[in-house]
Amino acid sequence: MHLTALVKQLQDIYDDFEKAVSGYKAFAVCRAGCAFCCTTVGNVDITTLEGMVIRNHLLTLPQKHRLRLKKALDANRRAKTPGALVPCPFLAADQTCAVYAVRPFSCRRLYSVKTCSADGPVLHREAAVLSETAVAALQRLDNTGYSGHISHILQLLDMPRFRKLYLSGGFDPPEIMEFGKAHGIVINRFTAFGKPLPTIPTQCPGETT
Numbered sequence: 001m002h003l004t005a006l007v008k009q010l011q012d013i014y015d016d017f018e019k020a021v022s023g024y025k026a027f028a029v030c031r032a033g034c035a036f037c038c039t040t041v042g043n044v045d046i047t048t049l050e051g052m053v054i055r056n057h058l059l060t061l062p063q064k065h066r067l068r069l070k071k072a073l074d075a076n077r078r079a080k081t082p083g084a085l086v087p088c089p090f091l092a093a094d095q096t097c098a099v100y101a102v103r104p105f106s107c108r109r110l111y112s113v114k115t116c117s118a119d120g121p122v123l124h125r126e127a128a129v130l131s132e133t134a135v136a137a138l139q140r141l142d143n144t145g146y147s148g149h150i151s152h153i154l155q156l157l158d159m160p161r162f163r164k165l166y167l168s169g170g171f172d173p174p175e176i177m178e179f180g181k182a183h184g185i186v187i188n189r190f191t192a193f194g195k196p197l198p199t200i201p202t203q204c205p206g207e208t209t
């Protein structure tokens with residue numbers, strides 16, 4: 001696996017999406033300090049490739065900061081049972097994102113044209129379609145990988161045996177079957193190429209206009 005080349009393509013997908021939705025996002029009422037999408041969270045779904053980017057970023061942080069985030073990830077894994085709404089482990093006390101520079105597409109896709117309520121964000125239907133297309137592109141790009149909740153994908157990548165196989169371009173779903181079933185992990189290759197379209201849910205599923 002040529003991680004650098006894949007990460008470049010990952011960034012291209014992010015950039016293309018940003019360009020395509022910039023006209024819609026111009027109507028967003030999102031503001032600094034509002035972390036609705038990070039607190040009222042079902043899943044923060046990411047691909048394994050996005051997980052590698054976040055993992056590598058975490059390794060560059062000072063040890064004290066890294067240990068604090070590791071504790072938050074461990075707590076999130078324990079709390080994140082199916083259907084549970086728990087805050088993202090990377091949401092800092094001051095409502096900022098500890099991994100903002102490398103945040104996954106689940107976070108980049110979201111905005112709202114109305115202040116979020118219990119029903120979640122309100123975004124343009126066209127932007128929602130573009131984001132589903134981008135999710136499919138991300139899963140095709142990471143076609144020996146998986147998708148699932150952020151703390152579980154990072155847990156998978158912390159397993160030396162899995163990480164070695166993944167980074168070598170290997171693909172062996174039975175190896176992670178038990179873990180995957182327990183945590184709702186999906187196989188990118190099967191969701192991105194088959195039907196129905198992959199369902200990486202938004203963090204705050206909302207009505208579209």
Ligand code: SF4
Pocket residue numbers: 037038044088089090091092096097098099100103104107
């Ligand atoms: S990764 Fe950052 S932006 Fe995304 S849900 Fe977590 S705290 Fe929010």
